[in-house]
Structure formats: structure tokens, C-alpha cells
Amino acid sequence: MKILLINPYIYDVSAYGFWSAPLGLLYMGSIMRMNGADVRLLDCLRVDDSKGRPDGRAPFLKKKVENPSVVRGVGKRFRRYGLSPEEVSRELRAMEEPDLVMITCIMTYWYLGAREIIDLVKDAFPTAKIVVGGNYATLCYEHAVREMRHADLVVRSFEAERFYRWVQEKCNFPLAAKLDPMDLTNLPYPCFDLYGRCRFVPLLTSVGCVYRCSYCATAYLQPKMIRRETTDVIEEIRHWHGLGIERFVLYDDGFLFQKESHAKPLLRGIRELPFEISVYNPNALNATMVDRETAALLKEGGFREVRLGFETSDPGLQKRTGGKVRTEDLERAVDWLWRAGFVGSQVVVYVLTGLPGQRHEGVRATIDYLQGLGVRVHLAQYSPIPHSRLYDEHRGEARFPISEPMFQNNALFPFEWEGFTEGDLNALKQLVREYNGGIGDGEGDEREE
Numbered sequence: 001m002k003i004l005l006i007n008p009y010i011y012d013v014s015a016y017g018f019w020s021a022p023l024g025l026l027y028m029g030s031i032m033r034m035n036g037a038d039v040r041l042l043d044c045l046r047v048d049d050s051k052g053r054p055d056g057r058a059p060f061l062k063k064k065v066e067n068p069s070v071v072r073g074v075g076k077r078f079r080r081y082g083l084s085p086e087e088v089s090r091e092l093r094a095m096e097e098p099d100l101v102m103i104t105c106i107m108t109y110w111y112l113g114a115r116e117i118i119d120l121v122k123d124a125f126p127t128a129k130i131v132v133g134g135n136y137a138t139l140c141y142e143h144a145v146r147e148m149r150h151a152d153l154v155v156r157s158f159e160a161e162r163f164y165r166w167v168q169e170k171c172n173f174p175l176a177a178k179l180d181p182m183d184l185t186n187l188p189y190p191c192f193d194l195y196g197r198c199r200f201v202p203l204l205t206s207v208g209c210v211y212r213c214s215y216c217a218t219a220y221l222q223p224k225m226i227r228r229e230t231t232d233v234i235e236e237i238r239h240w241h242g243l244g245i246e247r248f249v250l251y252d253d254g255f256l257f258q259k260e261s262h263a264k265p266l267l268r269g270i271r272e273l274p275f276e277i278s279v280y281n282p283n284a285l286n287a288t289m290v291d292r293e294t295a296a297l298l299k300e301g302g303f304r305e306v307r308l309g310f311e312t313s314d315p316g317l318q319k320r321t322g323g324k325v326r327t328e329d330l331e332r333a334v335d336w337l338w339r340a341g342f343v344g345s346q347v348v349v350y351v352l353t354g355l356p357g358q359r360h361e362g363v364r365a366t367i368d369y370l371q372g373l374g375v376r377v378h379l380a381q382y383s384p385i386p387h388s389r390l391y392d393e394h395r396g397e398a399r400f401p402i403s404e405p406m407f408q409n410n411a412l413f414p415f416e417w418e419g420f421t422e423g424d425l426n427a428l429k430q431l432v433r434e435y436n437g438g439i440g441d442g443e444g445d446e447r448e449e
Helices: 025-035 085-093 108-124 135-139 140-149 158-172 230-242 263-271 292-301 315-321 327-340 360-373 389-397 424-438
Strands: 002-007 010-012 038-043 062-063 079-081 102-103 129-133 201-203 247-250 276-278 306-311 347-353 377-383
Touching: 002 025, 010 108, 025 085, 025 129, 038 085, 038 129, 062 230, 085 108, 102 108, 108 129, 108 140, 108 389, 135 140, 201 230, 230 263, 230 327, 247 377, 263 292, 292 327, 306 327, 327 347, 327 360, 347 360, 360 377, 377 424
Parallel strands: 002 038, 002 102, 102 129, 201 247, 247 276, 306 347, 347 377
Antiparallel strands: 010 079, 062 079
């Protein structure tokens, strides 16, 4: 059987290749390849390599477009990121017709690109079966079934068995290896080799998270926390390094949880490798779990920077969002990281902004506090995510109907109110840019404005 994997282009106000990759799609591609399928990849979310950064990040190709009808009148201009529909159509028509097309959609508010891809595939390959999955299909299942009605199957991330049954019945393709995507021990490596040349490879050393932060839906997407063996992760690093990969990106939500039995042995193993690698963590580490030895091992284990989650310096809001990190926890973690040899902009702290009912003065106070610590600040704008507690409790307070996934986009600032306006947000962004610019060697993290 011939299978084509597709990562669609997207429509958004701003987007950047922030170590993003369709990891779930690539794992499923590898599972199907284990079963004898001929698997190919079309990643429509292309980056401009000529503008790439040394750490592997790069801007997506982009073009201004007319705002999609559902978000006309929001006061912000949308772009299409990645290939154009015409370019996708040409690439499809240059391919041998597949039997099955597997399409992912990562962000809930990117679904319009996936819907257009379905139509392009139908036009190019009328007899091919089409499956849509990813976070959008999982978090907004009823919406996805309705909007992706020209697909043959919409499947959620925890429905692997349903997908396998469907492939056997509808594609008449027997499957000997029906692996659970959450069984990290037995999964094949994701099929990044289909890219030809990779700027980085994500490492998944665990899935799930023990915390239940009010703004996060990980507990719904991956209810159980599952860990890989340290030796398996080290072998995967060896594998990719042998293919020329030197940059690795941690996608874990709870990397430092139970660090004595997981993170520390893994970092020691990386330290002992006969070659150096660079490690980045776009998903923030929990500052409460950074001690002296952990900080030293992060440095020795190839971390080129350390991103920490803090959310806010407001004790009340800390408790409301999950209560993971207090100011004294953060100060202790930052001190250990300085002592371990991290300098200047190599310590990044995430600050949540745009939460329901949040006031701009509280964010300003948090920025001022972090400036005193000498760390780089990253404003993490809040996205209302279905199946998270904040979404369920405050959906009626948003200025847009956030049951429509396009309005779950944090760039639209869905919870603007008189105590925190767009003008306030822009002023805070400018403050952070000026502050970060004075630290030294930081390249900035903001989504493209």
C-alpha cells in the first residue's frame, strides 16, 4: 500500500518555525512502514532556510491573504504560511497516486488549511482514502467531523485501534504491527528521514504530565504519564547523530518530574557520548525541580539554553493556574543555572499573558520582577484550549465565540477586556523587546508580528 503523509499549510495572524514538527504523524508513518507500506511525506508548512537561525528555528514561507470569512472583522490581518494551494496541487500531481492519505492538524485554529488540503487531494487522487488526525481532531472532534466531511475518517489521538481496524477493513491492508502510539518502548523512530535534510529532530522521552494546570489540555490528550528507558533515548540520539543530526528538541511536558530516575540518568548518558549535541526545550521546565546537580547536568548534557515556566509573580494567580512555581522556587533555579555556567539570554522564563480576567499591571509587575533576575522574558499568550479547566469555566466571557476553533488563536487576544486591552498588550511586548535586547545574545522568541 502507498501512503502519503501531509502536514498542511496554515492560516494565522503570526507564526514562526519554533522547532515545530508533525511528530505524531511521523510516528504513525513509521508504524505503517513497519507493516510494509510505502510511505511518503508532503510537508506544506515549509520554512525559509535562508533566514534560519543557528539553533534550527526558521521563519515559515508566508503570503498575505484575505481573511477567512469566519474571522473577517477581527481587526487583524491573516497570512498563509507554507506552500500555496497551487504549489501543493503541482506537487501532488507530480506524485504517484497513493492508496491512503494521512493528514494532521496540529493547532485547533489551523483547521482551514487541512480542509483545503482534503479538497486538493480529492482533486488530484479521486480514489485515495483520506484520514484526518492530530490535536485539532482530538480536541474539537465534533467540529472536525463536520468540517472535514470529505475525509473518509476523522480519528482522535487515543483511537489508534479504531484507525487500524479501519485500514484493514476499508483499505484491505493487513496490519501485523498495531502499535499503541503511547507505548514509547516499542515505537519505531519517527520517519524524519523522509525530509531528506533535517534542521533538528524532536526527542520524546515521556508523554503526559502529572500536573493539572488550568490552562492546559495535556491531561485530556494523554491522561497517563509514560516514560521511555534512558538507554532507548540515548540509542535514538546515536541513530540520528549518525545521520548528521546535531540539534535535538525536547517535546516533554514533564521532563524533570522524578528527575533522579529519569532526567538525571539521561543527561549523564548524553554527557558521556563521544560527540556533542545541542538540546532545546520549547516546553518549559518546572523551576521547582532544578537543583544544583540538575543545573550542572543540563549544561553538561548539551542544553544551549534553559526555558522555565513561571506564569506570574502574583501569588493568587499562581494558585489559580496550578500553583507549580513560586517566586522563591524560580529564584533558586535561576541561581543554580547561573552557577552552572549559563549566562545572559540563555535562561528564558515564560510569562502567561491574556488570561481571563488578568490585569495588565500584574503582567508588568512580573516582567519587572524578572528583569531584576537578569533572565530573558518570553510572553506566552493564552490560548483557550478545549477540555481545559479555564476554557470550560470562562468560555462565556471571551469577546469571540471560542467554540469556533479559529477564535481559540491567542493572536486574536480572545479575553481582552477593559483591564487588559490590545494597547496594553502591545506596550508589554515592546517593553519585553527592549529589555531582552539589552541582555546580550538573545535572538528573540516572539511569534512574528
